[in-house]
Amino acid sequence: MAEQFAVYTHPHKGQRRRLSMLSTKAGTLDYADTAALDEFHDELSAMMTNLRLHVAHEEATIHPMLAGCIPGGAERLEEEHRTGKHLVENLSAHLEGIQAKSPESTKRGALGLEFYLALNRFIAFYLDHINEEEEHAQAALWRYYTNDELGDAWATIQTSQSPEESIDNFEMILPALNIDDSPLCLLLLATRRLRCSRRSARLQSASSVLRCGQLSNRELGRVSAIQSGLEVA
Numbered sequence: 570m571a572e573q574f575a576v577y578t579h580p581h582k583g584q585r586r587r588l589s590m591l592s593t594k595a596g597t598l599d600y601a602d603t604a605a606l607d608e609f610h611d612e613l614s615a616m617m618t619n620l621r622l623h624v625a626h627e628e629a630t631i632h633p634m635l636a637g638c639i640p641g642g643a644e645r646l647e648e649e650h651r652t653g654k655h656l657v658e659n660l661s662a663h664l665e666g667i668q669a670k671s672p673e674s675t676k677r678g679a680l681g682l683e684f685y686l687a688l689n690r691f692i693a694f695y696l697d698h699i700n701e702e703e704e705h706a707q708a709a710l711w712r713y714y715t716n717d718e719l720g721d722a723w724a725t726i727q728t729s730q731s732p733e734e735s736i737d738n739f740e741m742i743l744p745a746l747n748i749d750d751s752p753l754c755l756l757l758l759a760t761r762r763l764r765c766s767r768r769s770a771r772l773q774s775a776s777s778v779l780r781c782g783q784l785s786n787r788e789l790g791r792v793s794a795i796q797s798g799l800e801v802a
């Protein structure tokens with residue numbers, strides 16, 4: 570059976586991993602430790618930026634395809650996006666409220682626990698949302714669009730990303746993949762693109778992506794095979 574083009578799977582795998590790491594960190598954080606709290610705030614902000622951009626790409630590219638084959642086919646997902654954005658704004662505002670309190674404030678710990686609980690309510694909501702996309706929206710896309718059309722949509726999303734956004738996505742996605750995930754080749758393309766853009770700092774970052782991917786010998790073999798194929802092409 571021919572492999573069907575899955576537009577959601579890989580970014581969602583990366584987001585699941587990143588959100589689970591944030592949840593663990595929020596549960597173990599000392600909210601009285603200002604430096605640790607500031608660092609966590611930066612990580613949360615980076616994840617929330619990723620989510621906002623991800624949702625914007627879905628709405629610009631995938632949702633018109635869904636609405637084009639099913640009347641109102643994207644309405645539920647867009648309603649969930651609006652709810653998700655609201656929950657994210659609440660989380661950011663609450664965390665910034667904790668940062669504004671004196672490190673000696675006895676309220677920091679209690680407010681931190683409320684943040685942790687609310688973050689996990691958001692994660693539960695978001696995991697349900699992306700499951701809806703993978704279980705139902707993806708199935709509808711497969712029914713009404715060819716692999717080439719889905720590949721074009723995916724390419725549109727990739728080419729509309731800034732270099733910073735692409736790197737953030739690769740660093741998020743790669744450690745969440747296994748050997749059966751094809752975007753290993755995308756990493757190579759990205760590395761090549763970065764090399765061409767002469768961004769040495771970014772190239773270093775791409776190398777760290779490879780390291781954090783912790784590829785096994787079998788996986789590295791597949792990377793080499795893909796790379797050879799690209800070079801032949």
Ligand SMILES: [Fe+2]
Nearest residue numbers: 624627646702
């Ligand atoms: Fe979505």
